[in-house]
Amino acid sequence: MRKSIKAAALSAPLLLAATAPAMAQSVDERVNELFASSTGWFVNLIFSPFPGTSFPWIVAWLVVAATVFTLYFGLIQFRAFPHSISLVKGDYSDPNDAGEVSHFQALATALSGTVGLGNIAGVAVAVGIGGPGATFWMILAGLMGMASKFTECTLGVKYRNEFEDGHVSGGPMYYMTKGFAERGLPMGKFLAVLFSVFCILGAFGGGNMFQANQAHAQISGVVGDYPGWITGVVFAAVVFAVIVGGLKSIARVTEKVVPFMGVMYVAAALVILAMNADKIGWAFGQIFEGAFTGAGVAGGMVGALIQGFKRAAFSNEAGVGSAAIAHSAVKTKEPITEGFVSLLEPFIDTVVICTMTALVIIITGQLIQDPNTGLYLLDEGASTIQTVDGNKGVALTSAAFSSAFSWFQYVLALAVILFAFSTMISWSYYGLKAWTFLFGEGQTTELVFKVIFCIFVVIGAAANLGPVIDFSDAAIFAMAVVNIIALYFLMPIVKKELNSYMARLKSGEIKKYS
Amino acid sequence: MSNKIVLGYDDSEAAKSALAFAVSLAKAQRAELVIAHVLEWSPYSFLTPEEIEQRHKRREEELKRAEDALLAPVRKSLEDDGVTVSTELKYGHIAETLIDVIKKSGASHLIIGRTGHSALSSRLFGSVAGSLAQAAPVPVTIVP
Numbered sequence: 271m272r273k274s275i276k277a278a279a280l281s282a283p284l285l286l287a288a289t290a291p292a293m294a295q296s297v298d299e300r301v302n303e304l305f306a307s308s309t310g311w312f313v314n315l316i317f318s319p320f321p322g323t324s325f326p327w328i329v330a331w332l333v334v335a336a337t338v339f340t341l342y343f344g345l346i347q348f349r350a351f352p353h354s355i356s357l358v359k360g361d362y363s364d365p366n367d368a369g370e371v372s373h374f375q376a377l378a379t380a381l382s383g384t385v386g387l388g389n390i391a392g393v394a395v396a397v398g399i400g401g402p403g404a405t406f407w408m409i410l411a412g413l414m415g416m417a418s419k420f421t422e423c424t425l426g427v428k429y430r431n432e433f434e435d436g437h438v439s440g441g442p443m444y445y446m447t448k449g450f451a452e453r454g455l456p457m458g459k460f461l462a463v464l465f466s467v468f469c470i471l472g473a474f475g476g477g478n479m480f481q482a483n484q485a486h487a488q489i490s491g492v493v494g495d496y497p498g499w500i501t502g503v504v505f506a507a508v509v510f511a512v513i514v515g516g517l518k519s520i521a522r523v524t525e526k527v528v529p530f531m532g533v534m535y536v537a538a539a540l541v542i543l544a545m546n547a548d549k550i551g552w553a554f555g556q557i558f559e560g561a562f563t564g565a566g567v568a569g570g571m572v573g574a575l576i577q578g579f580k581r582a583a584f585s586n587e588a589g590v591g592s593a594a595i596a597h598s599a600v601k602t603k604e605p606i607t608e609g610f611v612s613l614l615e616p617f618i619d620t621v622v623i624c625t626m627t628a629l630v631i632i633i634t635g636q637l638i639q640d641p642n643t644g645l646y647l648l649d650e651g652a653s654t655i656q657t658v659d660g661n662k663g664v665a666l667t668s669a670a671f672s673s674a675f676s677w678f679q680y681v682l683a684l685a686v687i688l689f690a691f692s693t694m695i696s697w698s699y700y701g702l703k704a705w706t707f708l709f710g711e712g713q714t715t716e717l718v719f720k721v722i723f724c725i726f727v728v729i730g731a732a733a734n735l736g737p738v739i740d741f742s743d744a745a746i747f748a749m750a751v752v753n754i755i756a757l758y759f760l761m762p763i764v765k766k767e768l769n770s771y772m773a774r775l776k777s778g779e780i781k782k783y784s
Numbered sequence: 785m786s787n788k789i790v791l792g793y794d795d796s797e798a799a800k801s802a803l804a805f806a807v808s809l810a811k812a813q814r815a816e817l818v819i820a821h822v823l824e825w826s827p828y829s830f831l832t833p834e835e836i837e838q839r840h841k842r843r844e845e846e847l848k849r850a851e852d853a854l855l856a857p858v859r860k861s862l863e864d865d866g867v868t869v870s871t872e873l874k875y876g877h878i879a880e881t882l883i884d885v886i887k888k889s890g891a892s893h894l895i896i897g898r899t900g901h902s903a904l905s906s907r908l909f910g911s912v913a914g915s916l917a918q919a920a921p922v923p924v925t926i927v928p
Contacts, residue, residue, distance in 0.1 A: 360827055363827070365876075365884075368825055368827070368874065368875035368876050369823065369825050369843045369846070369847075369875030370839060370840060370843060371831065371836050371839045371840075372827030372828070374827055374828055375827065375828075375829065375830065375831050375836065376836065378830050378831075379830065379831055379832065379833055379836055382830070383833075435841065436838075436840055436841030436844070437837050437838060437841065438837055438840075522830075522832070525830040525831065525832055526830055528830075529830065596833060596836075599833065599836045599837040600836060601839070601840040695832065695833075696833060699832075699833040699834065
C-alpha cells in the first residue's frame with residue numbers, strides 16, 4: 271500500500287511532465303492557426319502584385335519614394351554625410367547646452383531600435399530567397415533610404431508637441447495634423463489616425479512578435495527544442511517589468527550592451543571576411559551577377575530586388591515613420607540637424623551591418639550551388655535556396671558565423687536576445703506614442719497598451735515564422751504607405767529648412783564650437 | 785596675475801574643508817572666489833527613448849536642485865562674510881569642465897577637496913584630484 275502511494279506520487283509529476291509538452295505544442299499550434307487566419311487578408315492586401323506581374327506594388331512604392339527624396343534634396347545623403355558626422359561628434363554643440371540629449375545619444379537610441387533582428391535574421395531571409403543578388407538591392411535601398419529618413423526626422427522634430435510638464439510627443443501623426451494644417455491641406459487628421467493604427471499594429475508585429483519569434487528560434491537552436499510560449503512568457507515578464515514597472519536598470523543595461531554587441535558582431539564578421547579574403551572578390555561578383563541576372567534564384571532578378579528592398583526597409587525603417595517618433599523627443603534648436611543625424615542610420619544599419627551578414631553567409635558557402643553550373647539549387651517548393659542543413663532565417667546566419675567560430679552561436683544567441691529586447695522596448699515607445707495620439711495621454715490608457723503589448727510577446731514567440739514575418743512586414747509597410755503620402759506633401763517645408771540652414775552654415779552664422 | 789581663485793565644490797566633507805581653506809586664502813589675498821559645481825555628464829552615454837523624452841525636464845530639475853541646495857546657501861553666507869564670490873554651474877566631465885572654468889575666468893589658483901576614493905578605484909579610473917593636479921593650467925591645492 272505504502273509502496274503504491276509512493277509510486278503514484280512519483281508517477282503523477284512524471285505524467286504531467288509527459289503531457290505538458292504535447293499540451294504546449296497544441297497551444298502553439300492553435301495560436302499559430304488563429305493568427306494566420308485572422309491576418310491573412312491584411313497581408314494579401316499589402317503585398318498584392320501589380321496586375322499581371324509578380325511585382326508587389328508596395329516595393330515599387332518604397333523605391334519610388336526613396337528616389338524622389340534623393341533627387342528632390344539633391345543627393346542629400348552624400349552631400350550632407352560629412353556634416354552629419356561632425357554633428358554627431360559634437361562639433362556644432364553649444365557647450366552651454368551640455369546636459370541636454372546630444373546628437374550622439376539620439377542616434378544611438380534610434381539605432382538600438384533599428385539594429386536588431388532585421389540585420390541578422392532578415393538578411394538571411396533575403397539571401398535565402400533572393401540569392402546573393404538581393405544584397406545589391408538591399409545596399410541600394412539603404413543608400414536611398416537615407417534621404418527618406420532625413421525627410422521624416424526633420425519633420426518629426428519640427429512638428430512635435432511639447433507639453434507643459436516638459437515632456438514631448440512627436441512623430442508622423444503630429445506632422446500630419448500640424449504640417450497639413452499649416453499648408454492648408456485637408457485629410458491631415460485622417461492620415462494621422464490611419465498612421466497611428468498601423469503604427470500600433472507595427473509595434474505589435476515587427477517591433478514585437480517577430481522579435482520574440484526569432485529570439486525563441488535562436489534560444490531553442492542552442493538549448494534544444496521547447497514550446498515557444500515559455501520563451502514568450504519570460505520575455506513578456508521582463509518587458510512588463512521595464513515598461514510597466516519602470517525597471518530602468520534592465521533597460522539601462524540593455525542600452526549599454528546593445529551597442530557593444532553591435533560592434534562585436536561587425537568585428538566578428540570582419541574577421542571571418544579577413545579569413546576568407548581570397549573569396550571576397552568572388553562574393554561581390556556573385557552579388558552583382560545575382561542582382562542583374564538573378565542566376566537561378568527563386569523569382570529571378572525581380573525576386574532578388576523584391577527581397578533586397580523588402581528586407582532593407584524592414585531593417586532600417588526608412589520611410590516607415592518610426593524614426594521620426596524616436597528623434598522628435600530630442601531638444602534642439604534646428605530640426606534639420608536631427609534630419610542630418612538620422613540619415614546615418616540606414617547607412618550604419620543597412621549599408622554596413624546588413625551587408626556584413628550577407629557577405630558572411632555567402633562567403634562561408636551556406637547557399638548550395640550546383641557544382642557544374644554554379645547556379646543555386648532550390649529546395650522542393652522552389653521558393654527558397656537550399657542551404658547547408660536546411661537553415662532559414664536567424665539559424666542560417668548562426669550557421670554561417672559558427673562555421674568559422676563554433677562558439678559564436680552562443681554569442682549570437684545572446685546578441686539576438688538583447689537586440690530583440692531593445693527593439694521591443696523601442697517599439698513599445700513608438701506604439702505608445704501612436705496609442706496616446708488616438709486615445710489621449712493618461713496613465714490608464716497607457717497601461718492598457720502596455721499590457722496588450724506584453725500579450726503579443728507571448729503570441730509572437732508561439733507562432734510560426736511564416737505568418738509572423740508576413741504580418742510584421744505588412745504592418746510596417748502599411749505605416750510607410752501613409753507616412754510617405756504625408757512626406758510628399760510636406761517635403762517643400764523640409765527643403766525650406768534645408769536651404770535656410772545651408773545658407774547660414776555657409777555664411778558662418780552656424781559655426782563650430784570646437 | 786589676476787586675483788581669482790576657483791574652488792571645485794560639491795556636497796562632500798572634503799569640499800567643505802576646501803571651502804574653509806579657500807575662504808581664508810581669499811580673505812588674506814583679497815581675492816575673488818569662483819565656486820564651481822560640475823554635474824557629471826557624458827554626451828556619449830546611452831539613454832532609453834523615455835529618458836530622452838524626459839531629459840530636458842530632468843536637466844532643469846538638476847540645475848535647480850544644485851543651485852538651491854548647494855550653491856545659493858554658500859554664496860549667501862560668503863557674501864554676508866564680505867567675500868567677493870561668484871558661482872558656476874556646469875555639465876560635463878568634472879576635471880575638463882573645471883579647467884574650462886579656470887581658463888574662462890582667468891583664475892590663478894585652483895582649490896579642490898580630496899574625495900575619499902579607495903586606492904583601487906583611483907588606480908583603475910583615475911581620480912578627479914589626480915587628473916587636475918596633472919592637467920590644470922594653474923597651481924592646484926588639494927585639501928584633504
